[in-house]
Amino acid sequence: MGTIVVNTNMTLDGVVENPTGEDGPGGGWFNATSDTDHEAWAGFEFEESLHTDALLLGRETDAWFAQRWSDRQGAWADRLNGLPKYVVSSTLTETAWANGTVLKGDVAEAVARLKAEVDGRIVVFGSGTLVQTLLEHELVDELRLFVFGALVGRGGRMFDAGSPATLRLTRAERIGDGMLFVAYDVVHG
Template sequence: MGKIVVSENVSLDGVVEDPTGDQGFARGGWFGQMPERDRDAWAEVELDEAVGAAALLLGRRSDAWFAARWLSRRGEWADRLNSLPKYVVSATIQDPRWSNATVVRGNVVDEVRKLKTEVDGEIVVYASTPLVRTLLEHDLVDELRLMVFPVVLGTGERLFGETSDSKPLRLTSVRTVGNSLAFLTYQPVKY
């Protein structure tokens, strides 16, 4: 049985918008402001996560963004990410940009439920904010991993949007990464 794991880089105030500064957001580029020691420690956590993943689940824009950055890279982390099966949720694209990818069409909720029965292991979701919100709204997220960056942006698109009901979570792990990043792991509380 598959387990949906949302893995996000967020500012201290929950902003996920334009971490690399590529999208023109006035406060974008906050990811690159971390010290090199923290970046190396962050990369170790991300490599471990990729090694433990069975597949990736992405939205259309995230597929294009990651493909542009990872297809030409080599090394253990890049090789692992590029080789993983990928499922790209989109109603508009025919051919995903990243390697080893399949387009997921139709009702997202139904298709992700089906995917959870077909994939054995962690199905990791990177970025893909609209998709993450849909998954959370429909109680399809099994684990939420937040790498919290020590910056308050004050504005920008946040990971969590409006929901039809509250979504209680239980903190299962806290870890300091490098000198200044916090890695928080939550699981939904099932009633």
């Protein structure tokens, strides 16, 4: 049985999207981290990738990662590019990133089947709309949040709407000079 883990970067005020138009999710606030913070974050994320068995993504996140990671070199890129990927979409016929499978139909049913078929950790990067649906249907098992020391005041938030959830803190630690990593188990039932 698989475990769904949401892994996301966010500001201290909960913003996960880029409100100003710079490159990609986070844009300015993500790119404004110090070199020390960025290196510590990258090392932490690489370690996390070694314990990931599959990726579950929304259509836009799949396209974003494919554009930025498909041609990268190195151990982290090799790991991410080689993982099986499952992309939830009602419009795609194939994924943008390598090793992908499109999940069609009812999202909750498709992901529940995926959890039954994949043994191990299934990580969701970004994919805010997908995460809201997964939380609503009690399919998320763990939240892993990288909280960046920034307040941006506007932009999409991962937890703006949706079903309430009871969480149990399992880990909290400082990453680099200005980031916090927190992990929560989602308590079901």
